[in-house]
Amino acid sequence: MTHEELIALLEKRFNKTSHTRTDKSFDDIKEKLLQSDKLDTLIQMEETKGEVDFVWEDGDTLVFADCALQSPKGRVKYCYDREALEGRKKYPPENDIISVANNMGIELCDEQLYRKLQEVAGPFDTKTSSWIKTPDDVRSLGGALFGDYRYGRVFIYHNGADSYYSSRAFRGFVKV
Template sequence: MKTIHSNKKKLSPQQPAWQAGRREELLQTLKSRFEKNMNRHTGLQWAPVQATLEAKSGKLWSLSEMERTGGEPDVVGYDRKTGEHIFYDCSEESPKGRRSVCYDREALESRKEHKPKDNALDMAAAMGIELLTVEQYR
């Protein structure tokens, strides 16, 4: 997988620094955003969301990567089939850390001039997330 370019050191969910240093701060940020934007997740409560994130450090790490690149992830629903909470990046604009990229590797490699540093599909894969479909975006 390709590394996302950033000034900050990238930590994997297994590294102790991730576990000890960022976890509580990120959970507080997510909780605050959840409480300020209740219209995005009507009928959902924070406690079950937090319990899920605490049990699955990989998911929490992915949300941390979204935050690190300038995003604002928030809960937008709950999938009863999978039992998972659904997060979207709810920032008003494209996050600074994810601007000026091509859609995929093919588009990136076809650029001759003013070539971006990365592509959206590889960046999403490196963060452990998926891009929204057109239907989800609307």
């Protein structure tokens, strides 16, 4: 995907839904995008089936996030972090979400941002789930957090950090 194709796709999504989240025109957003170094990161989000979209403004910063209805299919079957991956003796997954997110240049949603994303642009993960950034006190005990949306509300759960599933990936965001 080229930068031009990404911009055209983002404009289409903006015109469909995102325009309700800002008083900026897409031309304003496009100008800021073209001045940023985040286009390749947004392309990676798109290529891994994240369906990236503009979700909100944070002061002068524009926030783009994975808005695929279900957890991004190009990022499934990963455990939580490198420690969990290396500790998995039997049937290790291909990778871990922390390494993949860092390589892509995206930030993971923590519980608060996951809930905000669900409120502003969701519902998401109605049949899947997404790993979220896990607090150190939970991770130090071997766990990791994930969320989903069921029964009209967001649920946050825990699992062993070394677990992985075909229906769990991760959502991230990028600030421009």
